[in-house]
Structures are given as structure tokens and as C-alpha cells.
Amino acid sequence: MIQTAVMPSQPRAGLRHRIRALNALGNHLPWTVPALLARLIPAWVFWASAQTKVDGLAIAEGTWWLFENEYALPLIPATLAAVLATVGEHVFAVCLLLGFATRAAAGGVLGMTLVIQIFVYPNAWVTHGLWAACCLALIARGPGALSLDRALGLDR
Numbered sequence: 001m002i003q004t005a006v007m008p009s010q011p012r013a014g015l016r017h018r019i020r021a022l023n024a025l026g027n028h029l030p031w032t033v034p035a036l037l038a039r040l041i042p043a044w045v046f047w048a049s050a051q052t053k054v055d056g057l058a059i060a061e062g063t064w065w066l067f068e069n070e071y072a073l074p075l076i077p078a079t080l081a082a083v084l085a086t087v088g089e090h091v092f093a094v095c096l097l098l099g100f101a102t103r104a105a106a107g108g109v110l111g112m113t114l115v116i117q118i119f120v121y122p123n124a125w126v127t128h129g130l131w132a133a134c135c136l137a138l139i140a141r142g143p144g145a146l147s148l149d150r151a152l153g154l155d156r
Contacts, residue, residue, distance in 0.1 A: 035144025038134040042109050043096035045131065050089030059086055071120050088112055096138075099147020102155065103139050110135035 053063040059082060067073075067082040076084075088108055095105035110132055117128040142155045149155035 030145070031141055032144040032146055035138065035141065036146055038137045039096045039099060039102065039106075039143060039147070042106075042131050042134050043093045046089045046109060046112075047093035047097075050086060050093060053082070053086040053089070059083065073115065073119050075119075085112065099143040099149050100152075100154075102143035102147060102149050106135040106138035110139070 052060075054060055063082050063086065064079070067078040067085070071081065072078065073081050089112070092105045092108045092112070095101050096109070113128050113131045113135065117125060121128075143149045147155070
């Protein structure tokens with residue numbers, strides 16, 4: 001008995017070809033574009049948050065209250081958490097904006113995001129997941145060509 005090979009139907013093979021062709025277009029998008037967005041979006045969010053925590057050059061009174069009452073982290077004192085969060089949000093946001101020490105800054109933002117997700121706002125996982133995805137992409141792939149890290153030869 002002669003067996004014949006089962007050939008995939010033409011529409012199925014055509015769909016596979018089209019999907020592969022569309023996927024190949026993504027190879028033409030330079031990492032610089034998504035890297036820039038992955039830096040700027042969390043930088044904007046964390047800078048805006050940082051600005052709500054200060055009054056001029058001092059930590060705002062409301063910030064102390066929030067860290068003592070609403071945020072109330074179980075691992076570190078509220079005063080230390082307020083200072084670390086305020087300074088961290090400012091410094092990490094500026095680093096991400098400039099693309100300077102990007103992987104470290106993304107790691108800092110990722111750490112803060114995990115703390116916020118676990119201890120402060122556990123139901124905001126969609127928002128925190130987006131921040132985490134940006135940070136993980138930057139940690140894995142770097143800051144992109146439009147960064148001080150690249151200009152100073154600090155990252156590939």
C-alpha cells in the first residue's frame with residue numbers, strides 16, 4: 001500500500017507565512033525605541049510620585065503621615081521608609097530619564113515596585129506589572145542608544 005504524505009492545507013500554510021512575515025517586521029524595530037519608552041514611562045510615574053512627597057527641599061508633612069499610617073511597611077521604620085522612597089523615586093527617575101546607570105536604576109524601581117505591590121497596594125498588580133515589565137526589559141537589554149550609558153561607554 002502506498003502512503004501519501006499529508007500536506008498542510010494551503011490556507012493554513014499561508015497563514016503561517018503571513019504571521020512569520022509580520023513577526024519578521026519586528027526585527028527592524030531598533031531596541032532604541034522601546035528602550036526609550038521603557039525608561040521614560042516609569043521615570044515619569046516615579047518623578048510625579050516623588051514630587052508629591054516633598055515641600056520644596058524637605059519631605060512634606062503628609063509624607064510622614066502616609067508612611068506611618070497608610071503605607072506602614074512591616075520591615076523598616078516609617079521615617080526611614082519615607083526618606084528612602086522619596087530619595088529613591090527622585091534619583092531613579094532622573095537616572096532613567098537620562099539613561100544613566102540605567103540597569104541599576106531599573107533594579108531600584110523594580111525593587112520599589114515589588115515593595116509597593118506586596119505591602120502597600122496588592123490589588124494594583126496590573127499597574128505594577130507594567131512598571132515591572134519596563135524595568136525587566138531594561139535590566140535584560142540595557143538603556144538603548146539614546147542614553148548617557150551608551151554615550152559614556154558604560155553599557156553596550
